[in-house]
Amino acid sequence: MSGASAEIRAMVLRKERLNDLLWSIEGQLAAPIRLEHGEVHFAVNPPIEQILQDSDYVNSTISPVALLFPQTEILFNFKLNGKPQIEFPKEPQPLTIFGIRSCDVAAMRYLEMFFSRKFIDTPFMERASRTTLISIACQRPGSSCFCPCCAGGPFLEEGHDIQLTDFGDIFLVEVGSHKGAQFADGRMEFFEPAPCELIERRNRVAEETLQKFQIASHMGTGVRKLTSRSVSEELWNMMAARCIECGGCAFVCPLCTCFDVVDHKLPPDGDGAARGWRERCWDCCQFAGYSIEAAGVNPRPNKVSRFKRRFYHKLSYFYMEMDGRVGCVGCGRCIQVCFGVVDMPAVVNTLREEKLLGVRLR
Amino acid sequence: MAMEALQAACNGKHLYEPVLARIVEITDETPDVKTFTLELECGAIEYRPGQFAEVSVFGVGEAPFGISSSPTWTKRTGYIQVTVRAVGRVTGALHQLNVGDYVGVRAPLGNGFPVERAEGKRVIIVGGGIGLPPLRSLLNYMLDNRERFGKITLLYGARTPADRVYKRELDEWERRDDLEYLDTVDIADEEWQRLGKRVGVVTTLFPIIDEQSPIDPPNTIAFICGPPIMIHFVIIELEKRNVPDENIISTLERHMKCGVGKCGHCAIGHKYVCTDGPVFSWAEMKELEWMCAEPTV
Numbered sequence: 030m031s032g033a034s035a036e037i038r039a040m041v042l043r044k045e046r047l048n049d050l051l052w053s054i055e056g057q058l059a060a061p062i063r064l065e066h067g068e069v070h071f072a073v074n075p076p077i078e079q080i081l082q083d084s085d086y087v088n089s090t091i092s093p094v095a096l097l098f099p100q101t102e103i104l105f106n107f108k109l110n111g112k113p114q115i116e117f118p119k120e121p122q123p124l125t126i127f128g129i130r131s132c133d134v135a136a137m138r139y140l141e142m143f144f145s146r147k148f149i150d151t152p153f154m155e156r157a158s159r160t161t162l163i164s165i166a167c168q169r170p171g172s173s174c175f176c177p178c179c180a181g182g183p184f185l186e187e188g189h190d191i192q193l194t195d196f197g198d199i200f201l202v203e204v205g206s207h208k209g210a211q212f213a214d215g216r217m218e219f220f221e222p223a224p225c226e227l228i229e230r231r232n233r234v235a236e237e238t239l240q241k242f243q244i245a246s247h248m249g250t251g252v253r254k255l256t257s258r259s260v261s262e263e264l265w266n267m268m269a270a271r272c273i274e275c276g277g278c279a280f281v282c283p284l285c286t287c288f289d290v291v292d293h294k295l296p297p298d299g300d301g302a303a304r305g306w307r308e309r310c311w312d313c314c315q316f317a318g319y320s321i322e323a324a325g326v327n328p329r330p331n332k333v334s335r336f337k338r339r340f341y342h343k344l345s346y347f348y349m350e351m352d353g354r355v356g357c358v359g360c361g362r363c364i365q366v367c368f369g370v371v372d373m374p375a376v377v378n379t380l381r382e383e384k385l386l387g388v389r390l391r
Numbered sequence: 392m393a394m395e396a397l398q399a400a401c402n403g404k405h406l407y408e409p410v411l412a413r414i415v416e417i418t419d420e421t422p423d424v425k426t427f428t429l430e431l432e433c434g435a436i437e438y439r440p441g442q443f444a445e446v447s448v449f450g451v452g453e454a455p456f457g458i459s460s461s462p463t464w465t466k467r468t469g470y471i472q473v474t475v476r477a478v479g480r481v482t483g484a485l486h487q488l489n490v491g492d493y494v495g496v497r498a499p500l501g502n503g504f505p506v507e508r509a510e511g512k513r514v515i516i517v518g519g520g521i522g523l524p525p526l527r528s529l530l531n532y533m534l535d536n537r538e539r540f541g542k543i544t545l546l547y548g549a550r551t552p553a554d555r556v557y558k559r560e561l562d563e564w565e566r567r568d569d570l571e572y573l574d575t576v577d578i579a580d581e582e583w584q585r586l587g588k589r590v591g592v593v594t595t596l597f598p599i600i601d602e603q604s605p606i607d608p609p610n611t612i613a614f615i616c617g618p619p620i621m622i623h624f625v626i627i628e629l630e631k632r633n634v635p636d637e638n639i640i641s642t643l644e645r646h647m648k649c650g651v652g653k654c655g656h657c658a659i660g661h662k663y664v665c666t667d668g669p670v671f672s673w674a675e676m677k678e679l680e681w682m683c684a685e686p687t688v
Contacts, residue, residue, distance in 0.1 A: 104407045113495070115411075151405045286653065288649075288654050292452045293450070303450065307447075307449075312654070312656070320656060337684065341683055342661075345660065345661060345682070348661045
């Protein structure tokens with residue numbers, strides 16, 4: 030399968046064949062289900078009948094990228110009895126994520142770039158190399174979605190493995206990568222050729238969907254204002270005052286990668302050997318203890334310095350130049366968790382208007 | 392490059408895998424500072440002065456230390472050294488260890504000092520207190536390759552005589568005639584007073600070198616390591632003497648956790664102290680301060 034032909038391949042999947050297609054997947058399947066109290070969650074190997082239809086959900090509370098970069102994970106186990114012995118977790122199984130949204134696919138591509146830059150992060154990249162994404166393009170954006178402002182959707186023109194577009198009885202299937210091609214090639218019996226008319230319809234729907242967004246976040250203006258340092262200290266202070274340092278924004282952000290590393294040790298067993306493990310867990314630059322050095326010095330001693338740090342990372346041109354994208358995919362999860370209304374669009378609009386609005390522009 | 396070598400050679404398959412290292416010697420430097428001589432199971436490693444090691448005490452954690460031995464010494468002995476002040480959890484646990492115990496090591500990490508840029512130049516090394524270890528690596532490297540460098544001056548300041556690390560080596564350096572050595576303490580003890588040695592902060596040594604060996608700015612390169620406040624004032628002294636910003640080299644202190652540019656803790660703007668640094672020139676630091684709107688030192 031050559032790269033060129035992979036890029037232009039489009040097919041049709043009849044919806045009644047979807048479950049059979051999902052059954053054909055080897056390894057683990059993650060897909061969106063609805064939990065008891067209404068949240069949408071990407072579950073691993075859920076009962077297939079519980080998997081949500083495109084029209085049943087906007088997106089999950091926590092991004093499915095957490096399947097590859099989980100909140101806590103063991104880096105290695107060790108046994109201490111004389112010379113330490115180190116043992117690594119088993120290699121991950123192949124994983125297919127069905128129903129992932131465009132913004133989270135864009136986030137995944139960012140994470141793959143980040144975790145393989147200079148040094149290859151073994152745990153993440155081992156999982157990423159075995160993961161195939163079957164995303165569903167968004168035709169019904171939610172009230173906090175703003176992906177068109179951040180090259181995060183609602184339809185993907187690049188970066189997807191397989192992209193589905195829901196047309197009632199059928200899905201349009203677009204293959205966007207070698208991994209996607211590999212997935213499709215092994216399952217040609219499920220697919221039919223796509224008529225040209227359907228691709229035109231897809232393009233029309235993608236255009237129409239852009240009109241349905243309720244929020245705008247002028248990222249370019251945010252990048253320019255912040256990088257040129259034309260934001261007053263007073264404005265930063267006012268925004269930071271609204272932050273309660275809960276860390277929610279970082280924990281739901283699919284592009285946030287900061288982690289802490291912690292050792293755990295159990296008391297010695299009968300054989301006299303103490304066992305333990307080193308794990309990493311999500312951390313957040315808004316926490317006061319985040320930058321503290323061993324001797325107690327804190328380079329970011331106040332809330333405003335930490336608040337600035339978050340938005341410099343997401344919006345500074347210098348980061349953008351290095352990362353190839355702005356540090357946001359417009360998934361809108363920070364809007365859902367921020368108590369102080371200092372989420373991404375609120376901050377960008379504050380930078381733009383040069384006054385604290387307290388509400389998001391709708 | 393040393394960075395890829397870490398993953399390829401020493402670290403086997405996993406980025407966060409420490410190589411086991413046996414403690415072969417522990418030297419008491421001061422009441423709260425020890426130098427650990429480590430024998431790595433992967434064999435001797437190649438590194439640059441100014442690069443650092445992440446050292447693990449299994450069950451307690453991992454912390455970064457500038458490698459205090461010189462690459463030339465490692466080539467001769469096969470060992471590396473780190474000098475550790477007991478200030479926190481990991482350092483406290485390290486101080487409890489004995490010869491023969493094992494630690495984990497991930498090294499070499501970071502960029503290291505640009506030693507090539509110092510070739511043929513007048514070298515001024517300024518150390519403060521426990522900031523000396525990476526500079527000791529640099530100085531011993533330069534002394535082992537003495538012909539490649541011009542006049543070398545070491546200025547060392549410590550709070551008290553008891554806080555001075557590498558006391559035996561300091562005496563040796565003082566006696567060498569191919570090294571200009573000046574030291575001072577903030578607070579003298581009786582012995583120090585009796586010997587009539589200098590008292591005052593490290594910047595008070597600059598007027599002395601103005602007299603005995605004046606700085607020729609474009610041909611001078613300075614390496615500074617110590618507490619931020621000291622770095623700040625030493626930079627002012629060097630700027631007064633017109634040493635170019637690119638030739639003022641220092642190391643930045645941040646909370647480096649993973650050491651490989653992933654965990655985010657040591658970031659200053661878009662630079663990671665652990666992979667883009669820890670060594671930066673004053674020119675780079677100033678540019679970075681503008682870019683990220685926060686101070687570096």
